[in-house]
Structures are given as structure tokens and as C-alpha cells.
Amino acid sequence: MNRRNWLAQVPALAAATATAARAQKDAAKITIRSMEVFKIHVNARGDWLFVRLSTNEGLTGIGEASHGTAFGNETGNDTITQKYLVQFIEVLKGRSIFDVEWLRSAVAPQTATGGISAACALSALEQCMWDLIGQALNVPVYELFGGALRTSIRNYANINRSTDPRTPAGFAAMAQRAVDAGFDAVKLAPWDDMPKDMSDSAQVEAVTQLGIERANAVRAVLGPNRDLLLDAHSKFDLERGLKLIDRVEHLKLFWLEEVTPVPGLPAIHKAKKMPMAGGEVIYGARGFYPYINAGSVDITMPDVKYCGGMLELKKVGSLADAAGLLVSPHGPASPLGNVAAAxxxxxxxxxxxxxxxxxxxxxxxxxxDPPENVVKGHIQLSAKPGLGVKLNEKTLARYKA
Ligand SMILES: [Mg+2]
Known part of the structure; x- marks a missing residue:
């Protein structure tokens, strides 16, 4: 381009710069106005709970708050999460869409005592805010967090919430469906029927062995070249947990997750014969710090809903990175939580x-809307602004809880 041509471009460039500056200034004025909550029925293990925030400028942002009180084998009940949502939106109304850290501080007393229900409520609102910020600035949310190293995100199929009957053959059949759908990694929690009272050794042994047979059946479906992940849901005491490691060594696991309650994990990790993963219910980077420092795992599993949101997920990931650990976000919920985590x-x-x-x-x-886009077990992120998706109101109405 010669000087004359370049000069001819100057007014257009100046106009574009002015428009961008105006857009940024306007974005800073966008404030939160109201909240809608949508609950839809999934199955006996829990419902899906969605939040949509509206602004003074007519933008809407969405987030997921599911499974606040539906942890482990408990049946879903999102009532407590909904109470926190109602409390938190009163705090957030009128605030800028950029006030993410402010919101986290403002509700700190509740998240300190409210467990994962309070965390889910905060996280859902926080996801909405990032969706809004992305739309206001016309960029996908990943651009706000350092830019994308990848936009095709590898997933493993957790078949634990869908398998019925829970026989080795039942798990094998669901694993086959996942493989047929394109997944090359499958997880199950094969010891969920372990009794809380472990005094009956014969019963404990029977459940332990049945779990191993369930895992064997899934490994047979996967073959040697796909990945098998097992979650023990903290069902074992330390002594039995250490023995379990030897008993599943032949399965060549991608990881073994949460064998014992947290205090026992460093000893399990030290004795490991396979990668160890965990940490799904921990809130905040501050919560993860002692867990990581104690040498509990190789792979940290912050959940975007339980850890405090997308920004906190990024912080936990950085903390893990500093310790030389990997990150595999937990989140067996809806496509919306998956997109936020992705x-x-x-x-x-x-x-x-x-x-x-x-x-x-x-x-x-x-x-x-558009529907969740998973290709060969990989979520495909779009380049649309914000999270890049909206809630499909027809589906929400049809399956309303
Ligand atoms: Mg788990």
C-alpha cells in the first residue's frame, strides 16, 4: 500500500477505532437486571438447573447450577441452591457484568458455610457474567482467559449415571454405546454399593470383587487402546484402599479416582501403580492448595460448578500447573456446564x-441452541461471542421439573 492509499484509509480506521472505543465504554455500563431459573427433570440421580441473567441493555447470559445437593448417590434436590440463587441475585442486581471478583467477595460468608449448594449458585451466576462479558466485547469467553490452545476438547464418557442394570454386562453394554458414539475413554464408579458400615468383611469383599468384575467387563469392551477410568467415590478405608490398588493394576487404568476420604489420599498416592485423580468437591484455589501440597493426586479435578466458577477453575488450573499437576475438570451434568468448563x-x-x-x-x-456439538468424544467450541450457546426453551418447557 503506497502512502496515498494508506492516507485514504485513515478516516475509516479512525471511525472503526472510535466505534470500538464506544462499544467498550458501553460494555462497562451494562448492568445485571434480573434472573430466571429453569429446572428440568433428568433421572433419579438429579435434575438440571439453569440460570439466565438479563441486563439493562437486553443481553442475556446463561449458566448451570445443577447437583448442588445431589452428590454421590443422593437423589437430586436443588432447593437449597435455588434459595442461594435468590439471595445472590439481590446482591448482584444493578452491578456491572464485569464485577466477577466483587461478587465472589460479596457472597464469601455464604460460600464459606453453604457447601456445594452455595458454590453452585455463585458459579452459575459467574458463568452468566462471563457469557455476558464475551457478548458485550464480541469475543468467545476463551479469549478472555488467555486465548485458546485448542477448541476441540477431549471428553471421557462417564457411564455411571446412566447404566442400568448395574451388572458387569449392564456396564459393558453402556460402555459399548459410548464407544459406538465415538468416545475413546470411559469412566465408571463400580463400588457405589459398598456399605457404609464395613464391619462385615465378607460383604465388603463381595462388593469389592463385583466392582472389579464390572471394570473387567468394561475393559473387555474398550480393548487395550482406549482409556479406562475408575472412580472409587471414597468408599474404601486406607488398608483396603492400598490392597485395591494391587487388585486393579491389571486394568492398566488411565486413572484411579478418590479411593479413600481425603486424609488417606497421600498414602494411596505414594503407593500408586497408576495415576491418581480427585478433588471434585473442593471450593476455590485456596481449598485446593493444601490438597495439592499434601501430595494427594497427580490430576486435579475442579468442577466449574463446585469450585466457584470459570475464573476459579482457571486459578485452580494454574495452581496445579505450578505444582506440576494436570487438570481434568469434573462435571457429570448438562451440556451447559460442559461448555462453560470447556x-x-x-x-x-x-x-x-x-x-x-x-x-x-x-x-x-x-x-x-445450537445443540451440543460433540465429535468423536470431543466438544467443539464455536467462535461465537460469549459461551456461544443459548438455552433451547422448547426443550426446557418439555422436560420442566
Ligand atoms: Mg468422582
Whole structure:
């Protein structure tokens, strides 16, 4: 371009710069106005709870708050999470869409005592805010977190919430469905029927052995070249947990997750014969710091809903990276939580794999508009502004809880 041509461009460039500056200034004036909550029925293990925030400028942002009180084997009940949502939106009304750290501080007393229900409520609102910020600035959310190292995010199929009957053959059949759908990594929690009272050794042994047979059946479906992940859901005491490691060594696991309650994990990790993963219910980078320092795991599993949101997920990932650990976000919930987590996974240098709750309902993908886009077990992030998806109101109405 010669000087004359370049000069001819100057007014257009100046106009574009002015427009961008005006847009930024306007974005700073966008404030939160109201909240809608949508609950849809999934199955006996829990519902999906969605939040949508509206602003003074007519933008809407979405987030997921599911499974606040539906942890482990408990049946879902999102009532407490909904109470926190109602409390928190009163705090947030009138604030800028950029006030993410402010919101986290403002509700700190509740998140300190409210467990994962309070965390889910905060996180859902926080996801909405990032969706709004991205739309206001016309960029996908991953651009706000350092830019994408990848936009195709590898997932493993968690078949634990969908398998019925829970026989070795039942798990094998669901694993086969996941493989047929394109997943090359499958997780199950094969010891969920372990009794809380472990005084009956014969019963404990029978459940332990049945779990190993379930895992054997899934490994047979996967063959040697796909990945098998086992979650023990903290069902073992330290002594039995150490023995379990030897008993599953032949399965060549991608990882073994949460064998014992947290205090026992460093000893389990030290004795390991396979990678160890965990940390799904821990809140905040501050919560992860002692867990990582104690040498509990190789792979940290912050959940975007339980850890405090997308920014906190990024912080936990950085903390893990500093300790030389990998990150595999937990999140066996809806496509919306997965998209929120995937935007952060896109930006993390130490990202390993993301959780995908496979086979719960045939209409899973239709919760979002456009529908959830998974190719060969990889979530595909779009370049659209914000999270890049909206809630599909027809699906929400049809399956309203
Ligand atoms: Mg788990």
C-alpha cells in the first residue's frame, strides 16, 4: 500500500477505532437486571438447573447450577441452591457484568458455610457474567482467559449415571454405546454399593470383587487402546484402599479416582501403580492448595460448578500447573456446564481430559441452541461471542421439573 492509499484509509480506521472505543465504554455500563431459573427433570440421580441473567441493555447470559445437593448417590434436590440463587441475585442486581471478583467477595460468608449448594449458585451466576462479558466485547469467553490452545476438547464418557442394570454386562453394554458414539475413554464408579458400615468383611469383599468384575467387563469392551477410568467415590478405608490398588493394576487404568476420604489420599498416592485423580468437591484455589501440597493426586479435578466458577477453575488450573499437576475438570451434568468448563479447558496448558455424562437422556444435546456439538468424544467450541450457546426453551418447557 503506497502512502496515498494508506492516507485514504485513515478516516475509516479512525471511525472503526472510535466505534470500538464506544462499544467498550458501553460494555462497562451494562448492568445485571434480573434472573430466571429453569429446572428440568433428568433421572433419579438429579435434575438440571439453569440460570439466565438479563441486563439493562437486553443481553442475556446463561449458566448451570445443577447437583448442588445431589452428590454421590443422593437423589437430586436443588432447593437449597435455588434459595442461594435468590439471595445472590439481590446482591448482584444493578452491578456491572464485569464485577466477577466483587461478587465472589460479596457472597464469601455464604460460600464459606453453604457447601456445594452455595458454590453452585455463585458459579452459575459467574458463568452468566462471563457469557455476558464475551457478548458485550464480541469475543468467545476463551479469549478472555488467555486465548485458546485448542477448541476441540477431549471428553471421557462417564457411564455411571446412566447404566442400568448395574451388572458387569449392564456396564459393558453402556460402555459399548459410548464407544459406538465415538468416545475413546470411559469412566465408571463400580463400588457405589459398598456399605457404609464395613464391619462385615465378607460383604465388603463381595462388593469389592463385583466392582472389579464390572471394570473387567468394561475393559473387555474398550480393548487395550482406549482409556479406562475408575472412580472409587471414597468408599474404601486406607488398608483396603492400598490392597485395591494391587487388585486393579491389571486394568492398566488411565486413572484411579478418590479411593479413600481425603486424609488417606497421600498414602494411596505414594503407593500408586497408576495415576491418581480427585478433588471434585473442593471450593476455590485456596481449598485446593493444601490438597495439592499434601501430595494427594497427580490430576486435579475442579468442577466449574463446585469450585466457584470459570475464573476459579482457571486459578485452580494454574495452581496445579505450578505444582506440576494436570487438570481434568469434573462435571457429570448438562451440556451447559460442559461448555462453560470447556472454554477454560481450551486455555489451560495442563489440561488433560473433561468429564461427559454419557447416556442419561436422549435429548441431552437439545438443551442448547445450537445443540451440543460433540465429535468423536470431543466438544467443539464455536467462535461465537460469549459461551456461544443459548438455552433451547422448547426443550426446557418439555422436560420442566
Ligand atoms: Mg468422582
Amino acid at each position: 472454554h477454560i479447558c481450551a486455555t489451560m496448558p495442563n489440561f488433560l481430559i473433561l468429564e461427559f455424562s454419557y447416556g442419561e437422556v436422549p435429548w441431552r444435546a437439545e438443551v442448547l
